Amino acid sequence: MPTTGNPVLNLSVFAVFVLITLYIVYRVSSRNVTASDYYAAGSSFTGAQNGVALSGDFLSAASFLGISGGIAAHGYDGFLYSVGWVVAWLVGLLLIAEGLRNTGRFTVGDVLAFRMKQRPVRAAAANATLVISFFYMIAQMAGAGGLIALLLNVSSKWGQALLIAVVGMVMVLYVLVGGMKGTTWVQIIKAVLLLLCVTLMSVFLLGKFGFSLSAIMQQATENNKLGEAVLDPGAKYGFSTMSKLDFVSLALSLVLGIASLPHVLMRFYTVPNAAEARRSVVWATWTMVIFYLCTLVIGFGAMALVGSETIAAAPGGENSAAPLLAFRIGGAVLLGVVSAVAFATILAVVAGLTLAASASFAHDVYANVIKRGNAEPRKEIRVARLTAVVVGVLSILGGIAANGQNVAFLVSLALALAASANLSTILFTIFWRRFNTTGTLWSIYGGLGSCLVLIIFSPVMSGAKTSIFPDVDFAWFPLGNPGLVSIPFSFLCGFLGTMFSKPEPEKADLAAEMEVRAIAGIGTKA
Amino acid sequence: MTKAMWSPGETQHEDREFRGFASFGDPEALSYVDSNGKPNFALIRQTDEFRILRRRLTTFIFPMTVLFLASYLTFVLLSAYARDVVSIKVVGVINLGILLGLGQFVTSIIITLGYARYAKRRLDPQRKLLAEKTGVEE
The missing domain is CATH 1.10.287 (Helix Hairpins)
Known part of the structure; x- marks a missing residue:
């Protein structure tokens, strides 16, 4: 296959990226001493920097390779993801960013436990964070395997496993050395590279077709076996009643899930105040709009120039659309750049996830549940670093095990989990005064639990040819994505849990403090 | 910026003493921040x-x-x-x-x-x- 380019070149571009970023991480993080430095970069980033890093956090391998691949293979149905992921930032902007920034310090647990009973709520928040991050991480690491197969021409399972382990170790190194500051810089560099890369590719493609999107799509239809039908909905999700419902369920998870992801939420703490948090979402929205416009061009461009069948047959399948297109228009060098950027993407996103998971364990579980809020800050950071290593090892193992699974799909499950466990709870706790500890626990565990149960008994796990366990059938839930059921269910749980339990008058002062801080942003440093 | 307007650090100790002796003091200055410099959020909310x-x-x-x-x-x-x-x-x-x-x-x-x-x-x-x-x- 000539399409894989030059593995040595790909690897060296990637190695240069790793060396440069490691150096930068090392330079910026010389004063990584306090908990605030480690978890929140001392809240020293500007809105613009954090906005680029935010979009970097979300521009994972799944969204770069997965979306352009999805469009290249399924046309319209792939495009749905892009739309959901742009609109989703409005949830973060209008409902979450500022209130979260004003009421928490390091983790989601800070906000959820603000006016509730500390230990049970912190434990619940940490459980949710760990489960969501684990699902998301598996998706990223599974993507790494497929990428390696394509880009470095390593096809043996052992070789891929070794490379996944190397990727995992580099990312733990980023977190250990750099903390939040280092991780944010890696994220910024990566996001800028990725944006430059997709913008240049799109402008080039558009130029090639006389700046007409219609012309690209016209030629694309000629290289897809569905013909013009690929521009209409249904190419991927089909037309049965259940598949349509599944499509709606997926759409709901996409739009509500992003602003509920723990590693995205944690980003809002890296800026000094709510106004900067707002500014960072504005920046993120712009970069996302540009990025997803470009993936639309790249996706249809790949369909037009490479052809859907060639893409499906390549190692890595759909995910290889963007790299194959890069090779087609820019030769081995552009492929090297695109693959290095794609690797960097996995690395940076997994580093962010590792940081979120380790912060949640060290700050919520160790410092507040085990030590009841009396942990020594230095020891807390040591626990966080240790957890980062454990999380890193787990994700390497998980990534090796999940190697070859459908990446964008795993991400959509993580989004459903995040929207179910976090969104309802955060909104209630910020905007509903009557909300109490019982309601919090019900909505976290109700959302998380129902979502997990529905995933286990869905066609994803068993009963279909594409399931993880195709040979057994214990599926009774018909939808692949549980969001349509589990997200409303978590809101209902939070409401009922609150109504069926006593109000907490002793928490009235804290509730007033939370409301004033969330809305007015005053007294946050007291 | 405007913190100097009413600095809790300097005056709070005196305020507490005044209050201890049931001085009526200046209610405006006393109301929104308590003697430890902690804002009275319940009042601010109103x-x-x-x-x-x-x-x-x-x-x-x-x-x-x-x-x-x-x-x-x-x-x-x-x-x-x-x-x-x-x-x-x-x-x-x-x-x-x-x-x-x-x-x-x-x-x-x-x-x-x-x-x-x-x-x-x-x-x-x-x-x-x-x-x-x-x-x-x-």
Whole structure:
């Protein structure tokens, strides 16, 4: 296959990226001493920097390779993801960013436990964070395997496993050395590279077709076996009643899930105040709009120039659309750049996830549940670093095990989990005064639990040819994505849990403090 | 910035003594920050400035949320259940569905910029007003 380019070149571009970023991480993080430095970069980033890093956090391998691949293979149905992921930032902007920034310090647990009973709520928040991050991480690491197969021409399972382990170790190194500051810089560099890369590719493609999107799509239809039908909905999700419902369920998870992801939420703490948090979402929205416009061009461009069948047959399948297109228009060098950027993407996103998971364990579980809020800050950071290593090892193992699974799909499950466990709870706790500890626990565990149960008994796990366990059938839930059921269910749980339990008058002062801080942003440093 | 207006560090000790002897003192100065320098949030919550701020915030964000979710779900539901409608070709091979999807990009940008502008003009000045009245800063 000539399409894989030059593995040595790909690897060296990637190695240069790793060396440069490691150096930068090392330079910026010389004063990584306090908990605030480690978890929140001392809240020293500007809105613009954090906005680029935010979009970097979300521009994972799944969204770069997965979306352009999805469009290249399924046309319209792939495009749905892009739309959901742009609109989703409005949830973060209008409902979450500022209130979260004003009421928490390091983790989601800070906000959820603000006016509730500390230990049970912190434990619940940490459980949710760990489960969501684990699902998301598996998706990223599974993507790494497929990428390696394509880009470095390593096809043996052992070789891929070794490379996944190397990727995992580099990312733990980023977190250990750099903390939040280092991780944010890696994220910024990566996001800028990725944006430059997709913008240049799109402008080039558009130029090639006389700046007409219609012309690209016209030629694309000629290289897809569905013909013009690929521009209409249904190419991927089909037309049965259940598949349509599944499509709606997926759409709901996409739009509500992003602003509920723990590693995205944690980003809002890296800026000094709510106004900067707002500014960072504005920046993120712009970069996302540009990025997803470009993936639309790249996706249809790949369909037009490479052809859907060639893409499906390549190692890595759909995910290889963007790299194959890069090779087609820019030769081995552009492929090297695109693959290095794609690797960097996995690395940076997994580093962010590792940081979120380790912060949640060290700050919520160790410092507040085990030590009841009396942990020594230095020891807390040591626990966080240790957890980062454990999380890193787990994700390497998980990534090796999940190697070859459908990446964008795993991400959509993580989004459903995040929207179910976090969104309802955060909104209630910020905007509903009557909300109490019982309601919090019900909505976290109700959302998380129902979502997990529905995933286990869905066609994803068993009963279909594409399931993880195709040979057994214990599926009774018909939808692949549980969001349509589990997200409303978590809101209902939070409401009922609150109504069926006593109000907490002793928490009235804290509730007033939370409301004033969330809305007015005053007294946050007291 | 305006912290010097009423510095808790300097005066709080005296205030406590005054209060201890049931001095009537100056209620304005005593009200929003207690003797330990901790803001009295329950009281701040009752001020007109805070109520106005809360109303301005909620009357923007909740209707906007309903609006963008409705517009997004319309796009999704049309794509799922009205395939004939979204397949209508508009420009070249570009159909109504793709345009509706790109329209979501446009509305997202409009709402984002609209909120940034609204926050700058209507919310942030009100926050400043509240901070000045209560003497409680960020």
